[in-house]
Amino acid sequence: MKKTILITGAGTGIGRDAAFALAARGHRVLATTFSLAQADALRAEAASRNVVMEVHKLDITDAADRAQILDWPVDVLINNAGMGESGSLAEVDMERIRRVFEINVFATLALTQLALRGMIARGRGTVLFVSSIAGRLPMPFLMPYSMTKFALSAAAAGLREEMDQLGKGVQVAVIEPGAIHTGFNQQMSDSKYAWMDEKSYFYGQMAAMKAKEKRTFAFLEARSTDSIVAKIVQASEAARPRLRYVAPWAQGVMVRLARIFGV
Numbered sequence: 001m002k003k004t005i006l007i008t009g010a011g012t013g014i015g016r017d018a019a020f021a022l023a024a025r026g027h028r029v030l031a032t033t034f035s036l037a038q039a040d041a042l043r044a045e046a047a048s049r050n051v052v053m054e055v056h057k058l059d060i061t062d063a064a065d066r067a068q069i070l071d072w073p074v075d076v077l078i079n080n081a082g083m084g085e086s087g088s089l090a091e092v093d094m095e096r097i098r099r100v101f102e103i104n105v106f107a108t109l110a111l112t113q114l115a116l117r118g119m120i121a122r123g124r125g126t127v128l129f130v131s132s133i134a135g136r137l138p139m140p141f142l143m144p145y146s147m148t149k150f151a152l153s154a155a156a157a158g159l160r161e162e163m164d165q166l167g168k169g170v171q172v173a174v175i176e177p178g179a180i181h182t183g184f185n186q187q188m189s190d191s192k193y194a195w196m197d198e199k200s201y202f203y204g205q206m207a208a209m210k211a212k213e214k215r216t217f218a219f220l221e222a223r224s225t226d227s228i229v230a231k232i233v234q235a236s237e238a239a240r241p242r243l244r245y246v247a248p249w250a251q252g253v254m255v256r257l258a259r260i261f262g263v
Helices: 013-024 036-048 063-071 094-122 143-166 184-194 203-220 226-237 249-260
Strands: 004-007 028-033 054-057 076-079 125-130 170-177 244-247
Touching (some): 004 013, 013 028, 013 036, 028 036, 036 054, 063 094, 076 094, 076 226, 094 125, 094 143, 094 170, 143 170
Parallel strands (some): 004 028, 004 076, 076 125, 170 244
């Protein structure tokens, strides 16, 4: 059964690749991006690849942009849009934390509530929250981001139970990507260096931190989004998706073991 699938944050990375994969399978894909420039670039790429998809500018923090989806019969909402933020919780500016929560949690939930109106009325639909493995394992210096993903993973589990109790045919699942080489991880990790100076508690450790991050990403990051995109496709098409989809699988196993052993 072909579905109308709306995916946010489709301008880059996992979101873009998932949009193309779903469109290739014949779904009506509403690919949305943060900016008009991203929308134009994605539209041009789709045309060059002879892929049919509808591209719209949708900044999830903008109430007027969010309201667009009330006119779209969305079968599947993929909440993929988000931002990264890093830095020690001992000193990161609180406005930076508020901003990442506003985008990753509050705006995402506001969009979801709008989508649920139509899904509940039609008696069917699926909501997918793209969280992260960082939403199940605390990661030092990435906690501004990681905390939002903990919140999203919890929200997905709770909303799933609520929709089951409502009994209106709405499914909820969470997608938890591991470290994948899209450039997002590097931008997020580097964000703290824009404000860390000689006043930072960790100023004397910055060079070592940068070197460690470079080694860690080189070791951990998968080189392709294929594994997580496959999970997004699977969850989007499932009549009853599982609660949680994780990829790459090896990183998922590492997280499970770390939690078992209390790391």
